[in-house]
Amino acid sequence: MIVAVDTGGTKTLVTAFSHDGIAGKKIKFPTPKKEEDYLQTLRQTLKENYGGQRVEAIVVAMPAIVKDGVAVWCNNLGWKNFDVGSALKGVLGDAPIWVENDANLAGLAETRSRHPMPSSSLYVTVSTGIGTGITTNGTIDPGLRLSEGGRMLVEYQGRVREWESFASGQAIYKAYDQYARDITSKRTWNEIAERISRGFLAAIPLLQPDIIIIGGSIGTYFDQYSERLETILKTHLPPHIPCPQLVPAKHPEEAVIYGCYYYAIDDNIL
Numbered sequence: 001m002i003v004a005v006d007t008g009g010t011k012t013l014v015t016a017f018s019h020d021g022i023a024g025k026k027i028k029f030p031t032p033k034k035e036e037d038y039l040q041t042l043r044q045t046l047k048e049n050y051g052g053q054r055v056e057a058i059v060v061a062m063p064a065i066v067k068d069g070v071a072v073w074c075n076n077l078g079w080k081n082f083d084v085g086s087a088l089k090g091v092l093g094d095a096p097i098w099v100e101n102d103a104n105l106a107g108l109a110e111t112r113s114r115h116p117m118p119s120s121s122l123y124v125t126v127s128t129g130i131g132t133g134i135t136t137n138g139t140i141d142p143g144l145r146l147s148e149g150g151r152m153l154v155e156y157q158g159r160v161r162e163w164e165s166f167a168s169g170q171a172i173y174k175a176y177d178q179y180a181r182d183i184t185s186k187r188t189w190n191e192i193a194e195r196i197s198r199g200f201l202a203a204i205p206l207l208q209p210d211i212i213i214i215g216g217s218i219g220t221y222f223d224q225y226s227e228r229l230e231t232i233l234k235t236h237l238p239p240h241i242p243c244p245q246l247v248p249a250k251h252p253e254e255a256v257i258y259g260c261y262y263y264a265i266d267d268n269i270l
Contacts, residue, residue, distance in 0.1 A: 003050055003092065004260030005042065005060040006102060007031060009076035009128035012038075013254070014045055016055075017261040025049075026257075035079055039087050046091050055095040057267070059260035060084055061102040063131065065146060069099045075151075076129050098263065104140045105259025107133025110213045110249050112262050118210040122203060122244070123255075124149065126196065127216030130164035134207065139266070154198045163199035169217050171195075180221050192218070193228035200233055205241050215249030222248035 001024075006013040014027040027045055032038045046058070062084065064071035071082040085097040107123030123133040132149030134141045150164035157166075165171060172195070173179055176188055183189060200212065214222055226246055233243045249255050 001050070001053065001055055002261055002264045003046065003055055003058045003095070004257040005058065006254075006256040006260070007038070007060065007062050008102070009063055012042070013257060014042075014049070015257055016050060017264075021258075021261055021265075023254075023257065023261075026254075031077065033077065035082055039084070043088065043091050046088075050092055053092075055092045057264045058088070058092060058095050058097045059105075059264050060088070060097065060099045061105050061256045061260060062099055063102050063129065065148065066099055066101045067146070069097075071099065098267075100140075100260075100263060101131070101133070101145065102256045102259075103131030103133040104145055105133070105263055106131075106215055106249070106255035107135045107213070107259070108140055108262050109251070109255045109258035110215065111135040112138055113250055113258070114211075120207070120209045121211045121213060122149075122207055122209040123213045123215060123249070124199075125216035125249075125255075126167065126214065126218035127169050129168045129170065130199070131216075132203075134209070149199060149203060152199055152202055154202050156195065156198050163202075167192075167195040167199060172218070180218055183221075183224070189221075189224040190228045193225040193232060196225070197229055197232040197236075200229075201236055204233070204237060204244060208241065209244050211245045211247060213247055213249050215252040215255050217253070219249050219252040 002017045004015055012029055012031045016024045029041055062071040063076055064074040069085045085099045088097050103125050106125055110123055111121045117138055121135045125131045130150030134144040152163045153160050154163050230246055237243055
């Protein structure tokens, strides 16, 4: 089996996949703020649920810049140079442990689940923060795997600022004092579309993806703002740059764990 760990800014999701990609029981726990508490809780969860079983690999997704398996910087958790793979070594026997950025993994899963598969895609998760994953020919683009779209500097309301500072789920809650699930005002959703569009208008001319897939908690409510978002993009993009297809994630809250599975099978462990 393949064990998948989706470390989120607020909660962590753990599950195991069979060889044919069927996910088992999903286990959730609040993501501790301290690295040592996170490791203790994760070790306990892994041992209690998968100890003594045959595990081919453990894939840990982190909301972070990941270089050589080390979470160099987790913006929403404040973790720096966190070598989670080494810290977990031996937790489930000799199973290898791989660490990758969560948005990269989500983009991998969402791209591979589409038929026909797009040759280039931009996955954007709008949740606690904003993460981006760029996929080319069905794999995480090696030249862009360290990209942080949420930290793009774009103009909004007369100020240049990071995209996620005004368009993430956290920023939207601060602006409207409501979670996405509670927003019913069409005007508010149109304003949210305006916020999201700013990052897309900067990224599309550079990447020119075939498709943009929107996931995360805000992705769940795609139908509330998609029409307005598409109108903004088509109005402001240069005429020679086509607006990509905009679609919601098939698994807006679980794309990361499915990406862990694809990541593992791509390494021919099965």
